[in-house]
Amino acid sequence: MAVTNRKWVLSARPKGMVERDNFSWKEEPVPSIGDGEFLVRNLWLSCDPAQRAWMEIDTYIPVLPLGEVMLSGSAGKVVASNHPGFAEGDLVAGAFGWQDYAVSNGGGFFPVSTVPPGIDLPAALSLFGITGLTAYIGLLDVGQPKPGETVLVSGAAGAVGSLVCQIAKLKDCRVIGIAGGAAKCEWLRSELGVDDAIDYKGEDVLARIGELCPDGVDVFFDNVGGEILDAALDHIAIGARVVLCGAISGYSDFEQRPGIRNYHQLIVRRGAMRGFLIFDHMARVPQAIGDLASWAAAGKIKNKVDVVEGLENAPDALNRLFTGQNLGKQLVKVADAPVS
Numbered sequence: 001m002a003v004t005n006r007k008w009v010l011s012a013r014p015k016g017m018v019e020r021d022n023f024s025w026k027e028e029p030v031p032s033i034g035d036g037e038f039l040v041r042n043l044w045l046s047c048d049p050a051q052r053a054w055m056e057i058d059t060y061i062p063v064l065p066l067g068e069v070m071l072s073g074s075a076g077k078v079v080a081s082n083h084p085g086f087a088e089g090d091l092v093a094g095a096f097g098w099q100d101y102a103v104s105n106g107g108g109f110f111p112v113s114t115v116p117p118g119i120d121l122p123a124a125l126s127l128f129g130i131t132g133l134t135a136y137i138g139l140l141d142v143g144q145p146k147p148g149e150t151v152l153v154s155g156a157a158g159a160v161g162s163l164v165c166q167i168a169k170l171k172d173c174r175v176i177g178i179a180g181g182a183a184k185c186e187w188l189r190s191e192l193g194v195d196d197a198i199d200y201k202g203e204d205v206l207a208r209i210g211e212l213c214p215d216g217v218d219v220f221f222d223n224v225g226g227e228i229l230d231a232a233l234d235h236i237a238i239g240a241r242v243v244l245c246g247a248i249s250g251y252s253d254f255e256q257r258p259g260i261r262n263y264h265q266l267i268v269r270r271g272a273m274r275g276f277l278i279f280d281h282m283a284r285v286p287q288a289i290g291d292l293a294s295w296a297a298a299g300k301i302k303n304k305v306d307v308v309e310g311l312e313n314a315p316d317a318l319n320r321l322f323t324g325q326n327l328g329k330q331l332v333k334v335a336d337a338p339v340s
């Protein structure tokens with residue numbers, strides 16, 4: 001076992017985009033474990049837009065204190081344990097942060113789970129992690145799409161959005177994705193099988209939604225917020241469900257977030273707009289995992305992961321979410337599995 005724990009700590013709150021200067025690199029001895037604790041060798045990190053919010057504001061968790069290791073979802077291997085529920089060699093997922101080694105007691109806001117046999121760690125952090133569960137439960141439970149309905153998805157070429165598009169197609173919906181750039185739109189059409197896609201960086205989103213959804217949008221699954229949410233609201237169908245999953249367009253400037261002008265359409269079209277947090281829906285996880293696993297095994301769903309190598313590159317990997325460089329789920333590979 002290496003004797004050094006490399007880590008990134010939060011050293012300054014971001015102003016605007018995430019920068020490397022928001023973090024400091026530290027190298028310290030690997031921590032020791034006490035009673036009821038175990039030591040995890042981090043192998044993969046999950047990159048999530050919410051990390052940008054955790055760096056600056058209180059959300060469903062308090063703002064991350066300066067000087068703390070940067071919080072992130074991650075997966076790794078237990079290399080020492082004084083905990084009855086976790087044994088040396090177990091593969092686990094949790095919030096172990098941007099570091100090589102983490103001490104855990106298994107609890108906290110993001111409880112540690114054991115990765116089932118047959119699921120690799122990138123899949124545990126994407127299709128079978130928060131990402132896949134958010135797509136499945138957000139679309140099916142909150143959006144409640146019916147066969148033949150039109151589902152519009154923003155952030156459609158990202159981690160959650162790309163799964164939402166595919167699940168909506170499996171439920172026999174007509175699916176329109178919104179993404180940044182012609183290449184992402186072509187990937188959505190040719191690889192994921194959406195009915196059409198809108199390039200919000202090169203096209204008039206308001207006009208294109210109107211052209212592609214002449215009978216209105218029945219379900220809008222929104223990962224982005226801001227102007228795209230406003231444009232979609234102007235085209236909702238009677239009885240539409242607007243699923244507020246995320247609002248990444250406002251995460252880099254919490255003081256200047258744009259307002260919504262077209263909310264009156266919720267009245268006119270008798271629509272419902274609902275925010276949700278995946279952590280409130282844990283009772284649905286077994287069903288979701290079962291369905292996602294059977295769709296993946298049957299080749300009906302593609303789980304695209306986008307890998308940046310090296311813990312030292314974690315700040316740049318996180319930044320890719322905000323510049324739109326990622327396709328599918330952004331991960332950081334920290335290390336290969338240790339021998340013991």
Ligand SMILES: NC(=O)c1ccc[n+]([C@@H]2O[C@H](COP(=O)([O-])OP(=O)(O)OC[C@H]3O[C@@H](n4cnc5c(N)ncnc54)[C@H](OP(=O)(O)O)[C@@H]3O)[C@@H](O)[C@H]2O)c1
Nearest residue numbers: 049134158159160179180223245246247248249277278324
């Ligand atoms: N409610 C929940 O429980 C829950 C759980 C997980 C995630 N989420 C939310 O779900 C959303 C998607 O998360 P993810 O992990 O799947 O991330 P992601 O979609 O893989 O990555 C973020 C994507 O957002 C797009 N983007 C960035 N800035 C934008 C802007 N200003 N305007 C429009 N699009 C922009 C980029 O794609 P383009 O190239 O297309 O711009 C980028 O690829 C996030 O808002 C996240 O906070 C919510």
